[in-house]
Amino acid sequence: MIQTFHVYMNYGRDNIALNDVTLEIDRGEFVFLTGPSGAGKTTFLKLIFREEVPSQGQILVNGRNVSAIPEAKIPFLRRNIGVVFQDFKLLPRKTVFENVAFVLRVMGIAKLERKRRAFQILKQVGLHHKMNSYPLQLSGGEQQRVAIARALINEPVLLLADEPTGNLDPELAFEIMSLFQEINARGTTVLVATHDRDLIMRLGKRVILLEKGRVAES
Numbered sequence: 001m002i003q004t005f006h007v008y009m010n011y012g013r014d015n016i017a018l019n020d021v022t023l024e025i026d027r028g029e030f031v032f033l034t035g036p037s038g039a040g041k042t043t044f045l046k047l048i049f050r051e052e053v054p055s056q057g058q059i060l061v062n063g064r065n066v067s068a069i070p071e072a073k074i075p076f077l078r079r080n081i082g083v084v085f086q087d088f089k090l091l092p093r094k095t096v097f098e099n100v101a102f103v104l105r106v107m108g109i110a111k112l113e114r115k116r117r118a119f120q121i122l123k124q125v126g127l128h129h130k131m132n133s134y135p136l137q138l139s140g141g142e143q144q145r146v147a148i149a150r151a152l153i154n155e156p157v158l159l160l161a162d163e164p165t166g167n168l169d170p171e172l173a174f175e176i177m178s179l180f181q182e183i184n185a186r187g188t189t190v191l192v193a194t195h196d197r198d199l200i201m202r203l204g205k206r207v208i209l210l211e212k213g214r215v216a217e218s
Helices: 041-048 071-078 096-106 111-124 140-152 170-185 197-203
Strands: 002-010 016-025 030-034 056-061 081-085 158-162 189-193 206-211 214-217
Touching: 002 041, 016 041, 016 214, 030 041, 030 170, 030 197, 041 056, 041 158, 041 189, 071 081, 081 140, 096 111, 096 140, 111 140, 140 170, 158 170, 170 189, 170 197
Parallel strands: 030 189, 030 206, 081 158, 158 189
Antiparallel strands: 002 016, 002 056, 206 214
């Protein structure tokens, strides 16, 4: 699903975010990407969904060299990738339904079909009864579930999560990770960047450790 070959990412001469990263994540795997702050975790995720381009090296996602994809085709790449952020990135003036169905609206999907699919995915995360609520009316854990529903609405083959439990207490964090495990069990490849070692130990999944931009352990 993900292959990287000698990937470097430099932000100027003295700021090397990734240093000769070569690794492989198979289709259907659940993998934690961990390491201290500044280790390169977020940068690695940004490269995968083509928010940034590496200074050197190749990145293949689902068999495609993402660095070589023309700008006009990046949206098509991202339709197969769901992304969940630590700060949720929900639109505060839009309802839960509008937040989740936004990508379908952009794609031109009819409103009735958008509502059906949004209800289905919100039911999966246990929030179908909050479709007409606004993000600020929800708890932190509920907002993260909405963000996960939004990431899954287009049935992506790959789910990326960047510190998705950083703002949650330990039990809510475990609930979110249990949800990721359910998603993974249905065939979606899951890559979670986190520094939460306790959570990693509880789940017992494969771990890739980054230190100063290098793969220190896998």
